Amino acid sequence: MTTAPKTPRITDIGPPHYQKFLPPLVKKNYGQWKYHEILAPGVLCHVAESGDRLYTVRAATPRLMAVQTLRKFADLADKYCGGHLRFTSRNNIEFLLEDRNNIEPLKCDLAELGFPVGGTGNSLSNIVHTQGWVHCHSAATDASGIVKSVMDALYDRFTHQDLPAKLRIAMACCLNMCGAVHCSDIAILGIHTVPPKIQHATLPKVCEVPTLIASCPTGAIRPATYEGKPSVELIEEQCMFCGNCYTVCPAMPLNDPEHDGLSIWVGGKVSNARSAPKFSKLAVPFLPNHPPRWPEVVDAVVKIVDVYAKNARKYERVGEWIERVGWPRFFQLTGFEFTRYHIDDFKHAGLTYARSAQIKY
Amino acid sequence: MTTAPKTPRITDIGPPHYQKFLPPLVKKNYGQWKYHEILAPGVLCHVAESGDRLYTVRAATPRLMAVQTLRKFADLADKYCGGHLRFTSRNNIEFLLEDRNNIEPLKCDLAELGFPVGGTGNSLSNIVHTQGWVHCHSAATDASGIVKSVMDALYDRFTHQDLPAKLRIAMACCLNMCGAVHCSDIAILGIHTVPPKIQHATLPKVCEVPTLIASCPTGAIRPATYEGKPSVELIEEQCMFCGNCYTVCPAMPLNDPEHDGLSIWVGGKVSNARSAPKFSKLAVPFLPNHPPRWPEVVDAVVKIVDVYAKNARKYERVGEWIERVGWPRFFQLTGFEFTRYHIDDFKHAGLTYARSAQIKY
């Protein structure tokens, strides 16, 4: 099946020049856009200085897609917008139309194919996520399955623009946090809660002990010999299950069906609008890992979204809302338990303590 | 001169009960105060639920006082307020009058004795300070002399209430910061800038090497032997001149007339009013140690006060004002140079970097 290349080998050409792929209307008005309007959830209209109007129809994708589906998108692009489309930084797909009249037919076709239109304005957009059990060795949980389960429950939040502000959820399947978990309105994070099980037999063959020792943020790993061969030992109380040792050394697996789980984080953002970018903070330290539909995780996320939608003011991101009402109120409103795990005990922990007498009762 | 005690030895009696010293009007209305008014700079009137009025006249003291002066205060108390007085948490003295008509005569007497009345409301109060060359072995500079020089220059700021808010200056003669330097609107801090000179000969006699090593926040001190005896060596680049080693070991003196100096810090506060308590931040890293009147220090402090007085809004403490206008503006307005020393490089340094694109131009 393989077609061997016949021409001389090509390397280092870099990505194709973006101009090759721009719709003519975009090329013409490049850098000359004047303003935009949101015509409906998922439908933007950008107006150029020239008076030209570009219509964007944004639809959700599952990100993990078969070439069959991509071809369907290509067909839609041919049908409605001269074969031009783009993807967004949150894995949505955007069709760029010149003709306003194509909006509705395109939306119908997308609906038929099962790709919801939305994610614009003050709505929930697609969940930025990672590989999970589909491809990564490091995953404490699956990613795509949780995303699907959560978005099924929050479908209307994507197709409607009735939230106080933009809402961004991210999901990562381990502490490496490939994605934006550390700065999302709501983040779902796969976690381990038991230390790695050292595979002494294979360790010397597959890892360098000094690198392995250096990999541990808390210094929990010490050199040791096992049956006369170099290996390591673990001070279990010093382990906080980050998995960095496993990243550098396959002989330190952490996966554990019984004890792997999920944690929920809230209040991060990256935009500079109004408030400075913020990290997400711990909301729920541990939820069980229950495929195929992770009901506990779905409930927790839906709970946060509902409470936020009900209580936040217009244009208030989740973190801005919580900072206004205070974290005690957040825990009251959601009913989540506040535990010792919520209190930071890592490097800068002291700076997270409440160092004032300003308290709400 | 010594009068040996004749009675059995008395210990652990604790301080005298405060009630013994309370003016009758205070005793009567204890816990029953209703409100207060500031009648003039340095003159308060507290009104009790009973309708009683207590007049307070507050005067500055140099804190470092001879018994001769204290007796003069006692005489004034006898003359005007039934022999009752108190000191404040900032080393001012307060006369507590029942009779409003005694206010002016008392003020006259105080003026004659050279003790300015003021420090209330939105004014500069007395400078909280420390021992300096008057009594401490640790001092990088004198304290009382600087306080005197600065307050001479800022005299009117004490006797008038025309500042945007309360203004609190503190002075400490070394990094131990006996006082409130770390949380003051403006703080003056004596500093060393060269490492301790190890006195190898005496060291083993006067200190314990392990304690000495443990005392260094940066781990700059290492065990070593000197002429066969236990001593220490110093990684000079790791020393930031905190003096903690000297505190635990007399054989590590840092005092150095050429290189000791002063630094100026701004924007701290301790009250919870409006904003949470704040640490003071570095404004000027180094000024020379120039007794007897430290003109460079006086100039820098006066500069800050003037710029603050001119630019801050009503009720804005120094730190609140700077946070509103931004640190770049503070450096522009004062003309202080922003240097590499202003950028934190200690433990939590990363959290002080500007982690947003929000910038004023």
Place this chain on the structure above:
Amino acid sequence: MDDASNGKPKTELLDQLEEGPWPSFVKEIKAASQGSEKATDLLRQLERSYEERKGHWKHGGMVGVLGYGGGVIGRYSDLPEEFPQVAHFHTMRVNHPAGWFYTSDALRTICDIWERHGSGMTNMHGSTGDIILLGTTTDQLEPTFQELAQNGFDLGGSGSAVRTPNCCVGMARCEWACFDTMKLCYDVTQAYQDELHRPAFAYKFKFKFAGCPNDCVASIARADLSVIGTWKDDIQVDDAEVANYAAAGVDIQKEVCDLCPTKTMGWDGKKLSIDNRECVHCMHCINVLPKALRPGKERGAVVLIGAKAPIMQGALLSSVLIPFVPAEELLDTLKELVKRIWDFWDEYGTNRERVGELIQRVGMPAFLDGIGLEPVPEMVAAPRDNPYIFFETKNGGAK
């Protein structure tokens, strides 16, 4: 474990993820498995993971294409006997076109190549921005690569290298772009082809370009070097349009003025006034009134440094390195700056230390000295509050 009746894998758990209104990745894998045995075994192994609540991939190995050190993530099943088609299941990271624009033809070309050489499964896109071609065997890597190359595509980054830079849609469709994000992203990507394909660093290095402070590519959270567009002069105001918004029901005072972080706007019911000296360029007012307000005309970008995920000293957000670079000087400034940063990182960085962590460790002042940048107050949220100043011993601390 397969359904005896039709030879299709039995996926009772995964099947539950075909239900519900959101597009289903399970349907996608099933679609791909029409044409690809690899996709079928992926489905089977994934079902197993769902049953056992445990991943079944081995720790990756080094595989790749000739002359490149990256662009491929090696992946092997830990149940190769049961799922032979995913015994090898490497991903290829293909450098996406800036802004993620495609023609339908380009998209079909990729599909065709991948259908021939791989599982037919993709990620559009990976978190760094690449086209992720998900799952093939070692022998297919080079042919896939060359076919892609013949069609104008190249691999993206992986390992201790420059990672595929990405950017927001910028001037192609956004009225707020303060510099040409797609061009700069493209130029930077081309400039560092060698650093991208041949890992030679201590760790990864990511660039992200956002045209304005809304930061639609999360550059401040996810890039070692974050370039965020902004402007220096006054916000452009169209008074008539402000009035129109007000007339249309926007509460200018509450929704705009009160939410300005520096409260630098006034609204008297008729006219919006802005004291631009106090504006921190947060975008909020412009976001709410896009037809009435626009960034100023003196445009460029803030350059920030050091963001990353938590491992190992805690997550970092990028922090200001250069408060403003005019748009036309951006490429040259970045090239010069990046050279110095990489030199410093090369000299002082330890193994697997991101540049942000290096700065934390050696201190920003030392880093600035090292790369020859003057400190400015815009770099800090506040000056230090501890008195632990490392004065230069040489001159006894005098400034």
Place this chain on the structure above:
Amino acid sequence: MDDASNGKPKTELLDQLEEGPWPSFVKEIKAASQGSEKATDLLRQLERSYEERKGHWKHGGMVGVLGYGGGVIGRYSDLPEEFPQVAHFHTMRVNHPAGWFYTSDALRTICDIWERHGSGMTNMHGSTGDIILLGTTTDQLEPTFQELAQNGFDLGGSGSAVRTPNCCVGMARCEWACFDTMKLCYDVTQAYQDELHRPAFAYKFKFKFAGCPNDCVASIARADLSVIGTWKDDIQVDDAEVANYAAAGVDIQKEVCDLCPTKTMGWDGKKLSIDNRECVHCMHCINVLPKALRPGKERGAVVLIGAKAPIMQGALLSSVLIPFVPAEELLDTLKELVKRIWDFWDEYGTNRERVGELIQRVGMPAFLDGIGLEPVPEMVAAPRDNPYIFFETKNGGAK
């Protein structure tokens, strides 16, 4: 070096500090030197320090009174031959009466004792709150102490002990005191006489009591245990007085409502409304309108822990330990709490480690476990942002 003409010390530099309107400490030392040779030599040595820009005190030694381990700071001149009267120059820390109230008689008694036994120089008061009697010789310590004791005064703290607790004037003269600061300060001081006089800790331990969140004794910055008064119910409002303030020219909207940290007040030009649920008890509105607003009636205090100066891991502010203790329960609660804190500190604290630093090192959660307090969200400004959670391995992290 003395003036030949009159035998008085020549103090050209210090003399310059007699000029200017602010009260002069040099005049004070000169006044004391009328009656005390010690004060004269102090002046001489200080002039030398001013000339040489260098202190002339040796590192202190252990001196004290019988049976006490603290209360005296030993001090010796490093130029004892030149300044023999300050060869020994110890200070005595005398525990001030709560609130720093004195009768003129009490003050004179102290003066008389100190004139007989010491330099006649004092600090009214030291930064911790003590009466500082500045400069005497070792042999005078015990007699001074016993004379003080006979007159009802005792020594304060020094060394690794409880330090002299202090408090704001509170109910004696302030309408805002939410608990009786002077009484609590007195009671606590009496309760811990042994811990105050006989250093047995790893380091010092300070108490400070402020009657309301204005914190007029800087307790949140300077005490290991900071007790700050507050209230739980609604702010008491006298509408008529609010109107009077407005009539008198106070801009209620700007000076009060706009500066409320949670913007929880409304002003319609006539009536001030407060949504007390959002009030953080900062005191600002009450401070500005003392005649009209007052703290609520359900009063008590916040208990905070851990403030200290920078040495050695950087300065700390106290942080919330118990969000609210009713006024009448304060003494008992504190006693029980302090017992547990000291036990934990005793067990886990290292040499010269303040309790705040211990908490930083072992982590607040471990500290709370240790002293048996339940975590509540009021303890933190925000929950953790790093995912480095030390789950209890026993139960696999399930809550």
